[in-house]
Amino acid sequence: MTDHDPRRLIAEAYNIEGIGLAECRSIFFDWAMSRPEGDEGEAISALLADHGAAAPDHPMTAVLREGLAGAARPKGRRGGRRGRLAH
Numbered sequence: 001m002t003d004h005d006p007r008r009l010i011a012e013a014y015n016i017e018g019i020g021l022a023e024c025r026s027i028f029f030d031w032a033m034s035r036p037e038g039d040e041g042e043a044i045s046a047l048l049a050d051h052g053a054a055a056p057d058h059p060m061t062a063v064l065r066e067g068l069a070g071a072a073r074p075k076g077r078r079g080g081r082r083g084r085l086a087h
Contacts, residue, residue, distance in 0.1 A: 010027070010028070011050075011051065013060045020059055023059075024059040028064070028067060041071035041072060052064060
């Protein structure tokens with residue numbers, strides 16, 4: 001168990017034989033929703049280092065790479081009143 005995957009959702013996905021991309025995305029979403037606020041990019045990078053190198057063709061590795069690319073994107077403008085007041 002790592003600090004980045006305390007429920008071992010990502011680790012267990014790598015152990016499920018025949019798991020597909022859709023299932024991996026669902027597991028990743030569950031993992032992302034259950035983690036505390038913080039640097040998602042750092043957590044995903046750590047998970048890729050822990051699991052991705054040993055299984056570069058696994059669908060979870062592809063999902064983690066997608067998640068890392070998404071974490072690197074700048075956040076858009078905040079909507080509503082808070083967005084207008086922030087500027």
